[in-house]
Amino acid sequence: MAIKLHEKILLTGAAGGLGKVLRESLKQNCTMLRLSDVVDFGAAAEGEEIMLADLANAAQVDAMVQGVDAIVHMGGKSVDGPFQPIMMANILGAYNLYEAARKFGVKRVIFASSNHVVGFYSQGETITADAPARPDGNYGLSKAFGEDLARYYFDRYGIETACVRIGSSFAEPKDRRMLATWLSFGDLHRLITACLTTPVLGYSVVFGMSNNAVTWWDNSRAKHVGYQPQDSSDVFREAVYARTSAPDLNNPAATCHGGGFVTMGPYEA
Ligand code: 15L
Numbered sequence: 042m043a044i045k046l047h048e049k050i051l052l053t054g055a056a057g058g059l060g061k062v063l064r065e066s067l068k069q070n071c072t073m074l075r076l077s078d079v080v081d082f083g084a085a086a087e088g089e090e091i092m093l094a095d096l097a098n099a100a101q102v103d104a105m106v107q108g109v110d111a112i113v114h115m116g117g118k119s120v121d122g123p124f125q126p127i128m129m130a131n132i133l134g135a136y137n138l139y140e141a142a143r144k145f146g147v148k149r150v151i152f153a154s155s156n157h158v159v160g161f162y163s164q165g166e167t168i169t170a171d172a173p174a175r176p177d178g179n180y181g182l183s184k185a186f187g188e189d190l191a192r193y194y195f196d197r198y199g200i201e202t203a204c205v206r207i208g209s210s211f212a213e214p215k216d217r218r219m220l221a222t223w224l225s226f227g228d229l230h231r232l233i234t235a236c237l238t239t240p241v242l243g244y245s246v247v248f249g250m251s252n253n254a255v256t257w258w259d260n261s262r263a264k265h266v267g268y269q270p271q272d273s274s275d276v277f278r279e280a281v282y283a284r285t286s287a288p289d290l291n292n293p294a295a296t297c298h299g300g301g302f303v304t305m306g307p308y309e310a
Contacts, residue, residue, distance in 0.1 A: 044070070044234065044237075044238045045069065045070055045071060045072070046070070046237065046238050047070060047071045047072075047110040047111050047237065048071060048072050048073065048110050049071060049072065049073045049074075049075055049108060049109045049110050050067060050070060050071040050073075050074055050075065050109060050110065050111050050112070050113060050237070051075045051077060051105065051106060051109040051111070051112045051113070052064060052067055052074060052075070052076050052077070052113045052115065053077045053078070053094075053096070053105070053112070053113070053114050053115055053116030053117075053138070054077075054078060054114070054115035054116035054117065054119075054153070055076035055077055055078050055082065055091075055115075056078035056080055056082035057078070057115060057116075057119060058119075058210075059115055059153070059207075059210055059229065060076075060078065060115045060116075062210075062226045062229065062230075063113065063115065063229070063230065063233065064076060064089075066226075066230040067113065067230070067233070068088050068089070070233075070234060070237055070238075071110075071111075072088070073088060073089070073090060074088060074089050074090075075089075075090050075091075075092060075105075075108075075109055076089055076090070076091050076092070077091070077092050077093060077094050077105050077116065078093060078094075078116065079093065079094065079095050079096070079116075079130075080093075081093060092104065092105045096116055096117060096129075096130050096131075096133070096134025096135075096137060096138065097129040097130060097133045097134055097137070098137070099137045099140065099141075102134070102137040102138055102140075102141050103137075103141045103144065103145070105141070106138065106141035106142060106144075106145050106147060107141070107145045108145070109145075109147060110147065110148075110149075111147065111148075111149045111150070111151070111237055112138065112142060112147055112149070112150045112151070113151045113153075113233060113237075114135070114138060114150060114151065114152050114153055115153045116130070116134065117130040117131040117134050117135070117183075118130045118131055118180060118183070119180075120180060121157070121177075121178040121179055121180040121181070121302050121305045121306065122179065122180070122308065123179070123308040123309070123310075124179045124308065124310075127179045127180055127183050128179075128183070131180070131183035131184070131186075131187065132183050132186050132187075135152075135183075135186065135187040135190050136190060138150075139190055139191070139194045139200065142194070142200055143194065143198050143200065147200065148199070148200060148201060149200070149201045149202070149237065149242060150191065150200060150201070150202045150203075151202070151203050151205060151233055151236045151237065152187055152188070152191055152202050152203065152204050152205065153205055153207055154184045154187060154188055154204040154205055154206045154207070154246070155180065155181065155184045155206055155207055156206050156207065156208050156209075156222060156248070156249075156258075156298055156299065157176060157177050157178065157180055157181035157184060157299050157302050158174050158175075158176055158181050158184045158185045158188060158206055159172060159174060159175050159176075159206070159298055159299075160175065160176065160177025160178070160181050160297055160298050160299020160300075160302050160303050161175035161176075161177050161293075161297055161298070161299065161303060162175055162257065162297065162298045163296055163297060163298075164218075164221070164257055164296050164297065164298060165296070166257065167256070167257050167258065167259050168257065168258060168259065168298075169258075169259045169260075169261060169262050170206075170245075170246035170247070170248070170260075170262040170263065171262060174188070177297070177299035177302045177303040178299075178302050178303070178305050178306055179306070179308070180302070181299065181302065184206075187204070188204045188246065191204055191244060192244050195243065195244040196244075201241075201242040201243055201244065202242070202244055202245070203236035203242055203245045203246075203247055203266065204244075204245065204246045204247070205232060205233070205236065205247050205249045206246065206247065206248050206249055206258075207224060207229075207249035208221075208222030208223060208224050208248065208249050208250045208258075209222040209223050209224065210223075210224040210225075210226065210229050210249065211223070212226070213277055214274045214277050214281055215281075216281065216285055216300075217281060217282070217285050217288065218295075218300045219274065219281075220253060220255055220274045220275075220277065220278055220281055221250075221253055221255045221256045221257055221274070222250060222253075222256075222298075222300075223250065223251055223253055223274040223277075224249045224250050224251050225251050225270075225272035227271060227272055228250075228251045228252075228270040228271060228272050229249065231268065231269065231270065231271065232247065232249055232266075232268045232270075235266050235267045235268040235269075236266055236268075238267075239265060239266050239267050241265065242265075242266070243265075245262075245263050245265070245266055246262070246263065247260060247263040247266055247268060248260050248263075250270070251270045251271075251272040251273055251274060252270040252271070252272065252273045253273055253274040253275065254273065254274075254275050254278075257298055292304075
C-alpha cells in the first residue's frame with residue numbers, strides 16, 4: 042500500500058517507458074499528479090494535470106515545477122548517444138530542474154539516475170554507493186553530473202534527493218546480465234514510494250534493483266530509505282539461461298556492469 046504524504050507530485054518523462062508505468066502507480070502517492078514530457082501525450086485523466094516542457098528551456102521548466110511538493114524526475118534521454126542532445130536534456134535539463142526546485146521551494150527530488158554511472162565496474166565485483174563513479178558513455182556521464190548536482194543542491198540549499206541508479210526495469214529480464222540488474226515495475230514503485238516517504242532522505246544513492254540472488258550492487262548505504270523489494274529475477278533464471286549463451290569473458294560488454302553500453306560510441310560531433 043502506498044503512503045500519501047504529498048499533495049502534488051510532478052512526474053517528468055511521463056510519456057517514456059517507465060513514466061507510463063509510474064503514471065498509473067504514483068497516483069496512489071498524491072492527491073494530484075502533474076505529468077510532463079517534451080512531446081504531447083494526450084489528455085489528463087482524473088487526478089492528473091499535464092504541463093509540457095522542454096527540459097532545456099528554463100522558463101518552461103519553471104512553469105512545470107511551480108506549485109508541486111515533490112518531483113520524480115524520469116525525463117531526459119535514457120540511452121547513450123551523441124553528446125549534444127544528452128547535454129541539452131540531461132545536463133542543462135537537470136540544472137534547470139534544480140534551479141526551479143530551489144526557486145519554488147520544492148524540498149524533495151527523486152532523480153532517475155542510472156547504473157551507467159558505474160558501468161565500467163566488473164561483474165566480478167560488488168560495489169556500494171561509495172564506489173567512485175566510472176561512467177560508461179555520454180549518458181552515464183550526464184547521470185554522474187546529475188548526481189553531483191543533487192549533492193550540491195542538498196549541501197547548499199537543503200533539497201533532499203534520492204539518486205536512484207536504475208538497473209534494467211522491464212516486464213521481465215531479457216538476458217543474463219539483467220538477471221542481476223532487473224527491477225520489476227512493482228519494485229520500481231515501491232522504491233520511489235520509499236524515497237518519497239522516508240522521514241529523512243538527505244542525499245542518498247540507491248541502486249534500483251529487485252531482490253535478485255545474483256547482483257553486483259549492495260544497498261547497505263541506503264537502509265534509511267526503507268526500500269524492501271518483493272520481486273526477484275530468480276524465477277526467470279532457468280528460462281533466460283536456456284535461451285542465451287555463456288558470456289564471452291574477453292568482451293567488456295559481457296563482463297562490465299553497464300553491459301552493451303560500455304562499447305557504444307564514439308559518435309560524430
Ligand atoms: C538504462 O539506464 C537505460 O535507460 C535502459 O534503457 C536500460 O538499458 C538500462 O539502463 C540497463 O542498463 O539495462
